[in-house]
Amino acid sequence: MIGTGILKGMGVTARNFVGSYFEKERLITVQYPEERSPLPENYRNFPFLIYDGEDPQAGLRCVACKICEKECPPQCIYIVKSDDKKPDYMGKPQFYPKVFDIDISVCMSCQICVEVCPFEAIKMDKEFELSKRERFNHLLQRKEELSKPNEYYHGICPTEAADVDAKLGAAAEAAAKKKAVAAAPAAPVLAKPTGPTGSTSAPASS
Amino acid sequence: MSATVQTLEAMERPPVTMSSRLEGELLEVSMGPQHPSTHGVFRMNVTLDGEIVRKLKPVFGYLHRNHEQIGEQTTYLGSMPYTDRLDYFCSMSNNWAYALSVEKLAGIEVPERAEYLRVILAELTRLQNHASLLGFLLSDMGAWGTPLMYAFREREKILDLFESLAGSRMMCDYMRFGGCRVDADDNWLAGARKIVDRFPKFLDEFEELILGNEIVIARTQNVGKLSADLAISAGITGPMLRACGVNYDVRKVDGYGFYPRFKFRIPLGEHGDTYDRLMMRALEMRESVEILKQALAQIQPGAIVNPKAKIRAFRPPVGEAYGRIEAPKGELGFYLISDGGPNPYRYRVRPPSFINLTVLEDLCLGHTVADVMVILGSVDIVMGEVDR
Amino acid sequence: MESLEQIKARxxxxxxxxxxxxxxNLGPANQPSLLIDNEHAPAIAKFLRDDPTLRxxxxxxxxxxxxxxxxxKKTVKVKKVVEGEEKEVNEPIEERIPGYLEAVYHLFSMAHKHGPITIRMRTRDRGEGARLPSLTPVWRSAEFQEREIFDLYxxxxxxxxxxxxxxxxxxFEDHPMRKDYVQPDDFEWEPTPHDDVLARAKQHYAPRPAEQELRPS
Structure with missing residues (x-):
């Protein structure tokens, strides 16, 4: 009979209308500014720079190797390498980025910079409420705005940050052992670097 | 027919009749680029005789950004996030097609778990693409909002899965040459199973909503008929081709990924009209659910990326390769020529929705303007891919 | 499916x-292709489409x-008269291969479910001689794609x-996918890390030198 199809459809809409009051899966929207659904840990938005220790500028892990600048597909990173070395938070002299800009209006959140960084220095942030008053000065983020402490990284991605810390710790340990072995050549038994991360120790410790 | 058009000055001027104004005269109308039913910035120059379409010329290029040249200027890996932006509904499928082509070009093997993850994600993409397409199509027919919102509700659940795995809802950038970027943990797989198990319930409800609906039938049956011969000659692929009854699915023909391991059927249409194209999507979603169930049951722990595939300084050997997959909209192919350098010498995308538009004029001739929107909706285009 | 040699012979x-x-094609993909001559291209295409074993x-x-x-660059042995006697000398010669444009078609068979067969055609040169016969009459799917090649190449x-x-x-006048295409420099510039873009844009919009404007017209 003509019209039954339409009536059936009306039945479906009625079921959804009433159901949205009782069933959670029929109403999945949240009232955004007041209510927020939690962000998954893998969520990514724009990159930021990690520093260790107290001083944001001395503790930057970035050594201005410019790999991320080269690999960035939309070319939104701009780095000027320093001429001199400054001590980092561990007291080791390091090159540092004199300028590190990310134009977040160009960045497309692909996280290739994170993948190619050998120093675990750049990570993806989760802050997404980024509306700014001015396009030219506010969306071009400078080094000072980009630097965030390691604790912040632990706060947004606990699992991943713990993995990174373990990796860096193992690398530093291996490097220290290597150094100790090199300093004491009388112990040939220990000449092999121990631990599976031994081979990656070079960039993290230099 | 001689409807009288009343004007404010009807008292002073003799009445103008529709027949005297339009009979025998052709009217050229530019539909789009800003039109809610063109699914983006797509324009058609339509020549109308009354309300009947006599000529239709699609106009492209409003979203053209020379994607292929961008691909030739960035590294192989650097093009991966750009492929997300081709067909922004199906970034996972685009990633897979590109990764598959580069793997062919460089001869990289993919570990088993990564292949399973790729199948799972590509089929989830198909589910959400087809679901939203059905919603949009009904929206084009005048069922504003309601079916679209039901479809988007399901799509949102799948996008949440993508977000928790790849970090982004639509711009996933998930696949890498020789595998995938992030491993899916057990929680994620359990969540995926839950969504897949509940999906048929949505399909039942949605089919109840539209299947027997007299308005849908009146608007779609015998509208925009496509013959199998024309479809093959015009290179139509995907559900649009199978709606004409041609059994051609790259998943079966090429057997890429692990598709030969799964049992699934290829739904085929009979008439090639808009109704068949619409039903093809609904039926394909059911088969996708079957594939997903099997894949989620078979997936084993293991490596997700081939350690031989380098991320930095990736240079495939000199040669060329054409790789293709069955994306939700049709055959998505990438043609790459390597000259041994870090960038591809030639990077070409074979966009399914662009080539499926070849027959748009043939489908629309002799139909009314209102049918043009329905036919265009059933082709399933995304302008990010059409204009590249 | 037949090998390319058999197809060529037939x-x-x-x-x-x-x-x-x-x-x-030396790469791991191992997809060699057939280079067909322009004059007979439509006939060859029709043969490939209609042949019952290929389809x-x-x-x-x-x-x-x-x-x-x-x-x-090659080194070729050349006979030369050096200091009064004939000798065989290795001489480097530069061989210039003129550029050309190529159209590549990837063909599959829906009837027999095989493929791909890649065919390609080459133009005489990159300028006036960049003409090829259209294969749209054979395969309708080439219609938009050949238009795209015309547009971009x-x-x-x-x-x-x-x-x-x-x-x-x-x-639009140029063909943007050609390798020697020069991008226009009239970007809307703004402070970004794209230094070279910025420099070019500034140069484009720079005020003209004073003497040029003062010159009587």
Whole structure:
């Protein structure tokens, strides 16, 4: 009979209308500014720079190797390498980025910079409420705005940050052992670097 | 027919009749680029005789950004996030097609778990693409909002899965040459199973909503008929081709990924009209659910990326390769020529929705303007891919 | 499916005068292609489509490739008169391969479910001689894609029903996918890390030198 199809459809809409009051899966929207659904840990938005220790500028892990600048597909990173070395938070002299800009209006959140960084220095942030008053000065983020402490990284991605810390710790340990072995050549038994991360120790410790 | 058009000055001027104004005269109308039913910035120059379409010329290029040249200027890996932006509904499928082509070009093997993850994600993409397409199509027919919102509700659940795995809802950038970027943990797989198990319930409800609906039938049956011969000659692929009854699915023909391991059927249409194209999507979603169930049951722990595939300084050997997959909209192919350098010498995308538009004029001739929107909706285009 | 050598032999036998070369592909993909001569291209295409064992009825992908002029260096033994006596000398010569544009077609068979067979055609040069016969009459799917090649590479397809620009606007003059295409420098510039873009844009919009404006017209 003509019209039954339409009536059936009306039945479906009625079921959804009433159901949205009782069933959670029929109403999945949240009232955004007041209510927020939690962000998954893998969520990514724009990159930021990690520093260790107290001083944001001395503790930057970035050594201005410019790999991320080269690999960035939309070319939104701009780095000027320093001429001199400054001590980092561990007291080791390091090159540092004199300028590190990310134009977040160009960045497309692909996280290739994170993948190619050998120093675990750049990570993806989760802050997404980024509306700014001015396009030219506010969306071009400078080094000072980009630097965030390691604790912040632990706060947004606990699992991943713990993995990174373990990796860096193992690398530093291996490097220290290597150094100790090199300093004491009388112990040939220990000449092999121990631990599976031994081979990656070079960039993290230099 | 001689409807009288009343004007404010009807008292002073003799009445103008529709027949005297339009009979025998052709009217050229530019539909789009800003039109809610063109699914983006797509324009058609339509020549109308009354309300009947006599000529239709699609106009492209409003979203053209020379994607292929961008691909030739960035590294192989650097093009991966750009492929997300081709067909922004199906970034996972685009990633897979590109990764598959580069793997062919460089001869990289993919570990088993990564292949399973790729199948799972590509089929989830198909589910959400087809679901939203059905919603949009009904929206084009005048069922504003309601079916679209039901479809988007399901799509949102799948996008949440993508977000928790790849970090982004639509711009996933998930696949890498020789595998995938992030491993899916057990929680994620359990969540995926839950969504897949509940999906048929949505399909039942949605089919109840539209299947027997007299308005849908009146608007779609015998509208925009496509013959199998024309479809093959015009290179139509995907559900649009199978709606004409041609059994051609790259998943079966090429057997890429692990598709030969799964049992699934290829739904085929009979008439090639808009109704068949619409039903093809609904039926394909059911088969996708079957594939997903099997894949989620078979997936084993293991490596997700081939350690031989380098991320930095990736240079495939000199040669060329054409790789293709069955994306939700049709055959998505990438043609790459390597000259041994870090960038591809030639990077070409074979966009399914662009080539499926070849027959748009043939489908629309002799139909009314209102049918043009329905036919265009059933082709399933995304302008990010059409204009590249 | 038959090997390319068999296809070549059969096609050359079926179409008198046709010339087909096999272009090897050294990469791991191992997809060699057939280079068909422009004059007989429509006949060869029709043969590939209609031959009962091939039935390549589905032309999936059509694309252009730009090959610039190349110079290859070789050393050749040349007989030369050096200091009064004839000697064989190794002499480096530069061989100049003129550039050309290429149209590549990837063919599949929906009837027999095999493929791909890649065929390619080359233009005489990159300028006035960039003409090829259109294969749109054989495969309708080439219609938009050949238009795209015409737009982006500038190959004119003879016999195409509606050869217009498709992605760029009609008034656009250059062919942006060519390797020697120069990007326009009139960007809307703004402070970004793209230093070179900024420099070029500033140069473009720089005020003209004073003496140029003062010169009487």
């Amino acid at each position: 096609a050359e036998a079926a179409i008198p005068g046709a010339k087909i070369d096999i272009v090897p 390549l009825d589905f032309c999936s992908n059509v694309t252009g490739v730009d090959w610039l002029d190349r110079v290859t 500038g190959i004119r397809f003879d016999g195409h029903p509606d050869l217009r620009r498709i992605l760029m606007w009609d008034e």
